[in-house]
Amino acid sequence: MPEPIDSTNREHEHGTGGDRRRLLEHCGLALTAVIALVMLSFVLLYWLRDNPALANAYSQFMIAGQWFDYYLGTNVFQWAFMWQSMATGVLIGIVAPLIGTFLVHREMALIGETLAHTAFAGVAIGFAGGAVIGWSGSPLYAALLVGVLGALGVQWLAERTNTYGDVPIAIMLTGSFAVGTLIISWGRGQRGIDIEGFLFGDLAIVTAGSARMMAVLSVVVVAVVIYTYKQLLFITFDEQAARVAQLNVDAYNTLLIVMTAVVVVGSMQVLGVILVAGMLVIPVAAASQVARGFRETMYLSILFGQLSIAGGFALAISQGLPSGGSIIVVAIAIYLLSILLSSGRVTAMSMH
Amino acid sequence: MESARTNTTENGGSSVTPAVDVTDVSFAYGEKPVVSDVSMTIDQGEFLGLIGPNGSGKTTLLHLMLGLLEPDTGSVSLFGEPVGAFDEGERIGYVSQQSTNRGGTMPVTVRESVTMGRFAHAGHRRLTSEDDAIVEEALETVGITELGDRLINQLSGGQRQRAYIARALASEADLLALDEPTVGVDAESRDAFYRLLDRLNDSGITIILIEHDIGVVTDRASRIACINTELYHHGDTESFVESDALAEAYGATGQVVHHDH
Numbered sequence: 001m002p003e004p005i006d007s008t009n010r011e012h013e014h015g016t017g018g019d020r021r022r023l024l025e026h027c028g029l030a031l032t033a034v035i036a037l038v039m040l041s042f043v044l045l046y047w048l049r050d051n052p053a054l055a056n057a058y059s060q061f062m063i064a065g066q067w068f069d070y071y072l073g074t075n076v077f078q079w080a081f082m083w084q085s086m087a088t089g090v091l092i093g094i095v096a097p098l099i100g101t102f103l104v105h106r107e108m109a110l111i112g113e114t115l116a117h118t119a120f121a122g123v124a125i126g127f128a129g130g131a132v133i134g135w136s137g138s139p140l141y142a143a144l145l146v147g148v149l150g151a152l153g154v155q156w157l158a159e160r161t162n163t164y165g166d167v168p169i170a171i172m173l174t175g176s177f178a179v180g181t182l183i184i185s186w187g188r189g190q191r192g193i194d195i196e197g198f199l200f201g202d203l204a205i206v207t208a209g210s211a212r213m214m215a216v217l218s219v220v221v222v223a224v225v226i227y228t229y230k231q232l233l234f235i236t237f238d239e240q241a242a243r244v245a246q247l248n249v250d251a252y253n254t255l256l257i258v259m260t261a262v263v264v265v266g267s268m269q270v271l272g273v274i275l276v277a278g279m280l281v282i283p284v285a286a287a288s289q290v291a292r293g294f295r296e297t298m299y300l301s302i303l304f305g306q307l308s309i310a311g312g313f314a315l316a317i318s319q320g321l322p323s324g325g326s327i328i329v330v331a332i333a334i335y336l337l338s339i340l341l342s343s344g345r346v347t348a349m350s351m352h
Numbered sequence: 353m354e355s356a357r358t359n360t361t362e363n364g365g366s367s368v369t370p371a372v373d374v375t376d377v378s379f380a381y382g383e384k385p386v387v388s389d390v391s392m393t394i395d396q397g398e399f400l401g402l403i404g405p406n407g408s409g410k411t412t413l414l415h416l417m418l419g420l421l422e423p424d425t426g427s428v429s430l431f432g433e434p435v436g437a438f439d440e441g442e443r444i445g446y447v448s449q450q451s452t453n454r455g456g457t458m459p460v461t462v463r464e465s466v467t468m469g470r471f472a473h474a475g476h477r478r479l480t481s482e483d484d485a486i487v488e489e490a491l492e493t494v495g496i497t498e499l500g501d502r503l504i505n506q507l508s509g510g511q512r513q514r515a516y517i518a519r520a521l522a523s524e525a526d527l528l529a530l531d532e533p534t535v536g537v538d539a540e541s542r543d544a545f546y547r548l549l550d551r552l553n554d555s556g557i558t559i560i561l562i563e564h565d566i567g568v569v570t571d572r573a574s575r576i577a578c579i580n581t582e583l584y585h586h587g588d589t590e591s592f593v594e595s596d597a598l599a600e601a602y603g604a605t606g607q608v609v610h611h612d613h
Contacts, residue, residue, distance in 0.1 A: 105458045230471045230479075237460055237468065240448045244418050245472040245523065246441025292503060293461040 018292075025296065028303045035306075036094060036218075039087035043215040046080060046208060076317060084211040085203040085270065086313065089323075091218040092267040092279060093309035097287075097301035098225055099263050100280035102236050102256055104288070110166070113277035114154060114173040115147055115261045120273040121180035122146025122265070123198050128187030138209050144265045150176060151261035155254050201272030201324025203316065214266040221259050232256060233294060272324035282331040283308060286338040304334050369432040371396045371527050371558040372417050377426035379412055386412045389426075390583045394560065394575075396526070399553045401573030401589075402562045405602050408580040410562045411449070411531055417560070418446060418529060431526070442472035445520020447513065447530045456505050462515045463500040466490055469522030490521035494548060510534075510541025517548065527558045534563075546572050566598070 042061060049058040065077035076082050103109060125146060126139025150172070157168045184195055197205040225232065231252050234242040243249050260280070267276050287300035312327025319326075372394040379387040386409040394400050404410045415421040417428055419435040428435040431443065454460075469490065470483040491497045494514040504512060513533045520528050530549075534542045546568060553559050553574075563569050569576060569589075576592040578585040578601050585597030592598070 105454055227476055230468075230474060230476075233464075234468050234471050237454050237458060237465065238448065240420060241446045241468075241519075243420055244441060244444050244446040244529075246439050247472070288459050291459045292501070294459060294464050297459050 025299050025303065028306075029299055032090075032094065032302060032306050035090055039083075039090045040215055040219070042083045043087050043211050046084070047212055080208075081206070082203075082317075084208055085206045085323075088206050088211050088214045088266070088270055089309045089313055089327075090306070091214050092263075092270060093305040094302055095218050095221045095263045096267055096276075096279040097283040097305035098298065099221065099256070099259055100284040101287075101294075101298045101301050102232050103260060103280055104284040106236050106256075108257075109281045110169055110173075110277065111154060111257060112260055112264055112280040114169050114176075115150055115257075115264045116268060116273045116276040117173045117180070118150030118153075118176040119143040119147035119261065119265045119268060120198065121150075121176040121183065123268070123273075124180040124183035124187065124195075127195075128183050131187060138207060138213070140210050140213060140265060140269070143268065144213075144262065147261035147265045148258055151257045152254065155257050158253075159250060197272075198268060199272050199274060200322045201268075201270050201275060201327075203270065203313075203323045206269050210269055217262050217266045221263060224255070224259060228252065228255065237294075270323050271327060272322070275324040275328050278328040278331060279305065279308070282328065282335050286331070286335040289335075289338040289342040304331070304338075307334060368396055370394060371398070371431060372560070373429045373432075374413075374417060375427050377413075377416055377423040377428060379409075379416055379421060379423050385581060387416065387423075387579075388581045390579065391426075392577055392583060392586045394558065396558050397553075397556055399549075399559045399572065399574045400561065401569030401576045402560060402579070403564070403566055403569055403576065404579040404584075406564075408601070410579060413579060414529055414531060414560065414562060418444065442469075442523045443526045445469070445517070445523055445525035445528045447516040447520065447528070447533050449531045449535070458505075460504050461500065462496060462502055462504055462507065462518075463487065463491070465504055465515055466500075466518045466522050469519040469525075472523055486524070487518075487522050490518040493521055494518045508541065509537040510545055513537065513545060514548070517552075521552075525557065527560070528552065529560045531562045532564060533561070534565075534568075542568075 045054055045058040045061055048054045062078065062080065065079075065083070068077035069075055100109075100112070103111060120143070122143035122145060123139045126142030129142060130139060154169070154172055157172070161168060194202075194205060196202070231242075231247055232255075234245070234247060235249050235252050239249055263280070264276050267279060271279055283304035284297070284301045286304045287297045291297035291300050308327050308331035311330035311333075312323060315321060315326040315330065316323040370393045372392075374390055374392050377387060377390050378385065390413060402410050402414065412421065416423050417430070417435070419428070419430070419438065422436070430438045431440070433439075466487050467479065467483070470479055470487065474483060488497070491500055494517050496511060496514050496518065499507060499511060499515075504515060507515065516533075517528070528549075534545060537545065549559060549561070550572060561569070561573065570593060573589060575588050576585065577583060578592065578597045580601040584601040585592050585595055
């Protein structure tokens, strides 16, 4: 039974170098978690800042922001609206690659794009409908509802056509965008609509309410992924075997696609409808180039996502550029780097 | 569960519940019948070779047995339970055709993929050190412990199939269903792979093997089912070799694949 096993390569890869790499990843993740907690606590403090018990904590937070700006020579951290954008960005950098890791390897990468366009129709409905019924809340709530309905629609189509084929996806994508444009055009008379912000992404359209929504959605998505990690991994890797093992594959597929809609809607304000899928896909593609396992793919995706967000924000704020484009360009730069990094390893592999 | 295991078959022959019981099963894709009126019983501990020409409905029949497809008419039970109500997924290890899983593209280590065998047991709880020990034992049994940290897509075809078998072992499966597991695997690794299957069968695991190489099946399997939409033969290997089932089943549609070992 012994097959010739070439273990030299493996030992070479997994010596102390592997340990150092793992340590580095864990440090990066821990740092990400700390930053995310700071951001979540800002959102919470801002929300409850009128509560006398927390008012002091909030003003201390903002004073710390002023010190930040003083030492870094920036004009960012003293402003509450910047913190709202940053909080949203940091959370996008966690949940988008997290969900994307499953989507990419289920070969459902364009689902995110489709749901973004569906959600765009939702934004349009939110604006126009809000004007009609006199409600001035964030159109993102309408986008969330329409996005989730769209997700269920895509899943319904996929179960009936037995595939996430590109034809139903293309129909869904263009169809919902078409409906969105019609509603926008009709609604322009009703209320001034800043649709460009939602198309290309704009830090300025992140409101306290939408940052709070993203905070809640992110906590829920991370909790659900932790709770169902094993099931999502199994259906992603081998759907038939997962079915035989009596996992409720259709239910987990639906869960995954609904979470995608949720993440897309939360990310839309910063990334824009057209670019939102990039954050689901590009960090994961970069991570898949260099990772040595699925869990590591997920960790690296999140780290690359954070780097893209940080780099993109720096670029957008310092140069006055749209945030969506900046973030995606940085993400693609990381992707290209990961290809360069891994090309040595790939050639070594193909020589076997 | 206890009652399910002590059920007797309808013909009263055996007191042990059969692993798989297929009764008058038919299945069609649209108008085209793929499996027609097939009945067969696979007893626990059996090593069944399922053969037939290309497009004969072997994979469809296997999918019907495992509940991946629902028959148009007829019924299937697994370990005495109707397949629709069967919920002990961990008792079945399924190794699909290579093309249907993501082992080729997804970065998953061998140990991660074998650990999936524990998922049906674990549900939403955390994996314990006991789960880890069972995974290590499964890797050891199929002889790929050294490859545990490698990516599945870096393995040879034979090593990869071992990893999938190890996943079934980690799930402590009683029934192992394999769909052409050695396509694209070199002859030497293939022999080693079938010796491994023999050992697992000797330890009491029921095996259903779809295989296009009839030589392998007649060498290894204790019983043979030969189908081409209809069931042409189901019985022990000796009677199959003596019968004309092979020529009849393959007669119209295909070429017999013979390998001399």
